[in-house]
Amino acid sequence: MHSDVTIIGGGPAGLATALSLEALGLSVTVLERAPLAQLAEPAFDGREIALTHHSVSVLQRCGAWARIPPVGISPLREARVETGRHNHPLTFDTHGKGVEALGYLVSNHLIRRALYEEALSRPGITISAGTGTRRVRDGQGAVSVLYDGGEIETRLAIAADGRFSDIRRLQGIGAIVHDFHRAMLVCRMAHDSPHHHVATQWFDDGQTVALLPVNGGASSLVLTLPPDRIEALRVMDRDCFNADIRARIGNRLGGIRLVSTRHVYPLRAVYAHRFVTHRFALIGDAAVGMHPITAHGFNLGLKGQEALAEEIGVGLARDGDPGSASVLKRFETRHRLATAPLFAATNGIATLYTRDEMPFRQMRRAGLRLADSLSPFKSAVTNMLMDKRKSA
Numbered sequence: 068m069h070s071d072v073t074i075i076g077g078g079p080a081g082l083a084t085a086l087s088l089e090a091l092g093l094s095v096t097v098l099e100r101a102p103l104a105q106l107a108e109p110a111f112d113g114r115e116i117a118l119t120h121h122s123v124s125v126l127q128r129c130g131a132w133a134r135i136p137p138v139g140i141s142p143l144r145e146a147r148v149e150t151g152r153h154n155h156p157l158t159f160d161t162h163g164k165g166v167e168a169l170g171y172l173v174s175n176h177l178i179r180r181a182l183y184e185e186a187l188s189r190p191g192i193t194i195s196a197g198t199g200t201r202r203v204r205d206g207q208g209a210v211s212v213l214y215d216g217g218e219i220e221t222r223l224a225i226a227a228d229g230r231f232s233d234i235r236r237l238q239g240i241g242a243i244v245h246d247f248h249r250a251m252l253v254c255r256m257a258h259d260s261p262h263h264h265v266a267t268q269w270f271d272d273g274q275t276v277a278l279l280p281v282n283g284g285a286s287s288l289v290l291t292l293p294p295d296r297i298e299a300l301r302v303m304d305r306d307c308f309n310a311d312i313r314a315r316i317g318n319r320l321g322g323i324r325l326v327s328t329r330h331v332y333p334l335r336a337v338y339a340h341r342f343v344t345h346r347f348a349l350i351g352d353a354a355v356g357m358h359p360i361t362a363h364g365f366n367l368g369l370k371g372q373e374a375l376a377e378e379i380g381v382g383l384a385r386d387g388d389p390g391s392a393s394v395l396k397r398f399e400t401r402h403r404l405a406t407a408p409l410f411a412a413t414n415g416i417a418t419l420y421t422r423d424e425m426p427f428r429q430m431r432r433a434g435l436r437l438a439d440s441l442s443p444f445k446s447a448v449t450n451m452l453m454d455k456r457k458s459a
């Protein structure tokens with residue numbers, strides 16, 4: 068079997084990459100380990116993805132955005148960051164920016180389903196579900212991707228198999244792994260008071276809580292605690308859970324109750340030492356797996372696949388080769404420049420806001436007050452959150 072490009076992993080980053088490369092006229096095969104039903108109708112997984120304006124424009128151009136039901140798209144009009152009971156909030160809003168929202172919240176499973184449906188409609192994309200990839204073998208002018216039950220010869224193999232990527236390891240690429248020794252519980256809570264599309268995140272002693280506004284009189288609760296305490300909450304009986312959360316968030320949204328399944332994610336950030344080897348590239352969380360606190364993971368995944376597609380386009384025009392060393396090198400340089408500073412800054416913020424020793428507490432109080440009083444800083448962060456840059 069032959070395919071110009073083979074993508075290992077049919078998550079959101081892998082599918083977005085498939086759409087961009089098929090648009091260049093390449094034949095693309097996506098190998099996904101999960102069964103077809105999970106690709107076609109992914110279940111709610113608790114993640115509400117805050118998309119920047121740039122990410123929305125990428126999803127619009129690839130045809131996936133129109134496949135997301137409007138009721139599943141929630142505008143984020145303002146974001147407030149508070150610390151402890153010393154509530155001098157740092158606020159970000161769209162004032163003077165000429166747009167309705169800082170960004171848009173969309174459930175991860177809706178993004179996945181939209182990308183899958185669009186990929187299915189493209190003649191140049193073959194999706195093989197229930198197919199785990201075992202490894203990638205070097206060859207002359209091509210590589211072979213070995214999967215359960217077969218082998219594909221391809222000019223470029225791309226691993227989009229998530230932050231704990233087996234294929235990355237099997238290709239001999241190491242990674243920086245930053246373990247925060249915390250876990251995140253995410254779920255939807257309905258509430259009596261309106262959220263006005265304002266997201267609130269605050270840092271009490273011992274916990275970090277965020278409430279993200281979604282449609283239907285509900286918010287997404289994002290709670291960060293040590294792993295054993297999170298697990299106890301995940302399995303807690305519903306009434307006790309509601310009472311526990313009410314005690315944690317106080318009267319911010321009036322009466323509040325659980326209306327979804329609960330999901331837990333361990334907080335480990337990952338940064339691959341290299342993004343490419345011979346006719347092989349890493350995309351999405353397999354390249355850069357961010358701490359969710361700054362909501363950059365998938366946004367950076369979309370940027371990475373965009374940079375890769377642009378460089379492949381240049382390579383195709385030059386010599387018809389989508390996987391040459393020069394194409395991959397330029398992609399790696401661009402993606403490293405786009406991600407390394409954000410990865411370091413996000414880890415710094417996550418550490419500052421999850422440690423409770425005295426210098427960290429004082430630093431975050433002083434930091435929020437100072438940041439809120441510096442309008443050039445606030446404006447720069449707001450622009451970064453929105454990322455309104457339109458790509459060519």
Ligand SMILES: Cc1cc2nc3c(=O)[nH]c(=O)nc-3n(C[C@H](O)[C@H](O)[C@H](O)COP(=O)(O)OP(=O)(O)OC[C@H]3O[C@@H](n4cnc5c(N)ncnc54)[C@H](O)[C@@H]3O)c2cc1C
Nearest residue numbers: 076078079080100117200228229351352362363364365366
């Ligand atoms: C709680 C939480 C909140 C988040 N919030 C935001 C946010 O607000 N904004 C944002 O931009 N990002 C956010 N993110 C990050 C975002 O969810 C991820 O960046 C994104 O889902 C990564 O997509 P991916 O396709 O790279 O990886 P994954 O979604 O992990 O997909 C990998 C796929 O590869 C498949 N696979 C694995 N191994 C193999 C194999 N050997 N063979 C074949 N298939 C394989 C898996 O089955 C899976 O389908 C958040 C993450 C979390 C946990």
